Amino acid sequence: MTTVEPPRSLVDLHGRSPWSILPPLCLGFFMIMLDTTIVNVAVPTLMKDLDADVTAVGWVNSAYLLTFAVLLLVTGRMGDKFGPRPVFITGLVVFTLASLWCGLSGSVEMLIVARAVQGVGGALMTPQTMSMITRVFPPQKRGAAMGIWGAVAGVATITGPVLGGILVPVGWEWIFYVNIPVGVVALFFALRNLPALPTANRSFDGLGVALSIVGMFLFVFGLQEGSTYDWGTIRGPITVWGVIAAGLLILVAFVLWQRHRGDDALMPLRLFHSRNFSLSNVAGAAVTFAMTGIFFPFTIFLQVALGMTPLHSALVGLGGSLLSGVVAPFAGRLSDRVPGKWIVALGFAILTGVVWVLSVLATPDVEVWKLVVTMCFFGIGTGCLFSPLANLATSGLDHRNAGAGAGAFNTNRQIGGVIGSAAIVAILTSRLGIEIPKAAQAAAGQLPEQARQPFLDAFAHVDQSALAGGAGGAFPTPEGVPADVAAQIQQAALDAVHSGLSTAVSQTLLLTVAILAVGLVSALAMKGVRPHPHGAPAPEQAAAAVGH
Known part of the structure; x- marks a missing residue:
């Protein structure tokens, strides 16, 4: 049995406007998206x-x-079964407490565990934000609401490095402590403003939960740790490629099981019968990949190759952050008037060009103003993406599948970020191991002959501490050399690290360019459906829209 939802205009908000639900949803979502990028500046x-x-x-x-x-996927279905309000509030509490735990961590291992728990809180909240907006707002106002939601997503993502740059000099712990007051305010508004929405009484897909979690973990673990084990043996008969293959096989089994479960599946496959829903998932994964694919290597480049402080490196993206917040609400409202695919395609086209330009500009002697201007266009591109893309993905979902659809969209969007994080770290570390020694070969030619071989020996295996504090301490001067030669060696070491790092970052960014091009093609392949100008479609029409 399924509880029938009343028409959206009759959802009981106790006399309040639908807009009253946005403060807690947007504050919670702001923290979630902020924490996908704020760590990068503190690397x-x-x-x-x-x-x-x-x-x-x-x-x-x-x-x-x-x-x-x-x-x-699990938390999206939990929202359908138990209601978005209690699931969102639980996630908000978990996320806020985990942020405190992150700041108190005294080792990288403890920080990783705390961050994992923080991710659990984020997962509980995220599908509920999209689901509640979809269910509470009528179609003619949904684009504007999604515009504000998208502005929060875009601003938080690109503001992460800026805010991190301000807080890291105080102490890296504060990039996590900053969530605590925001979480407390969001909790106040959530308890006060979020309505109790009708639920769908469905069985819980326990096997689907297990298959999705185990499959995704093995797949991402293999990608992330591949370079640690030189893409070979982990322990005994267990290899990196074996772990990745096992993850993929389990994910295939998950899809087959979802097909068997039909509408009671954790991720109903009929959602993907809609071309726009399917392509929105591809595009969402591409843009989240891009966020990781840009900020992680680009921040290291700014702080190491260009010698910027965390704050100065963060200010490079400030203009883009502001522009993203300005553009996103307009993009959301525009998606109520014109087919959203064109706004999304414009955003992808801008981002593809921006990242390509960054790959060209990534040299040790680049003029910083060029990077600042380029990142302004990055903000315009992100502002065009988040809200129209979410609107394209969720339009046509009836209330029974609102949580599942939002969960599926957000899952695939975040899979892009996870794969992006793993792929970018793997490629960057691989290219560093090649490009810094290659740059050292060129730099050695400037040294006295007796100093060349010891210098090259020091670069035979790249010491990653060079990325933490510059090359001076990472490549010590051989004993017994004159002071002037020692100075030459230190300068040559700096030149080699800066040049090799810049080349490695440039090459890594090209992968992001390719992924963004996939997002652009996906947007152009969507149907150019005009927004519904009047009231909500009937439930059976909404269900049909998902099925075709």
Whole structure:
């Protein structure tokens, strides 16, 4: 039996406007999206303070993204079964307390565990934000509401590095403590304003939960840790590629099981009968991949190759952050008037060009103003994406599948971030191991002959501590050399690290360009359906829209 939802205009908000639900939803979502990027600006600091390498610090991001992604299908269905309000509030409490735990962590291992719990809180909240907006707002106002939601997503994502740059000099802990007052305010508004919505009384797909979690974990673990084990043996007969293959096989079994379950599935496959829903999922994964694919290597480049402080590196993206917040509400309202696919396609086209330009500009002698201007266009591109894309994905979902649809969209969007985090760390570390020694070969030619071989020996295996504090301490001067030669060696070491790092970052960014191009093609392939100008469609029409 399924509880029938009243017409959206009759959802009981106790006399309040539908807009009253946005403050707690947007505050909660702001924290979630902020924490997908705020850690990036603290990477060199975390490496130094917690004595960790690039891969370990990469797990600080990936642990959050991993638990976030693998649980979204489950939490989307939980919202359908128990109601979005209690699930959102539970997630908000978990996220806020986990933020406190992150700040109190004294080791990188403890920080990774706390971040994983933080991801659980984010997963509980995220599908409920989209589900409640879809169910409470009538179609003619939904684009504007999604515009505000999208502005929060875009601003939080691109503001993460800026706010991180301000807080890291105070102490890296504060990039997590900042969530606590926001969480408390969001909890107040959630208890006060969020309505209790009708629920769908369905059986819980326990096997689907297990298959999705285990499959995603094995797949992402293999990608993330592949470079740690040189893409070979992990232990005994267990190999990196074996783990990845096992994850993929379990995910195939998950899809087959979902097909068997039909409408009671954790992720009803009929959702994907809609071309726009399917392509929105591809595009959502591409844009989240891009966020990771840009900020992680770009922040290291700014702080190491260009020698910027965390604050100065964060200010490079400030203009883009502001523009994203300005553009997103307009993009959301515009998607109520014109087919959203064109707004999304414009956003992808801008981002593809921006990241390509960044890959060209990533050199040790680049003029910073060029990076600032380029990142302004990045903000315009992100502002065009979030709200129209979410609107395209959720339009046509009836209330019984609102949570499942939002969960599926957010899951696939976050899978893009998880894969992006793993792929970018793997490619960047691989290219560093090649490009820095290659740059050292060129720099050695400037040294006296007796100093060349010891210099090259020091670069035979790249010491990742060079990324934490510059090359000076990472490549010590051989004993017994004159002071002037020692200075030459130190300068050559800096030149080699900066040049090799810049090349590695440039090459890594090209992968993001390719993924964004996939997002652009997906947007152009969508149906150009005009927004519904009047009231809500009948439930049977909404259900039909999902099925065709």
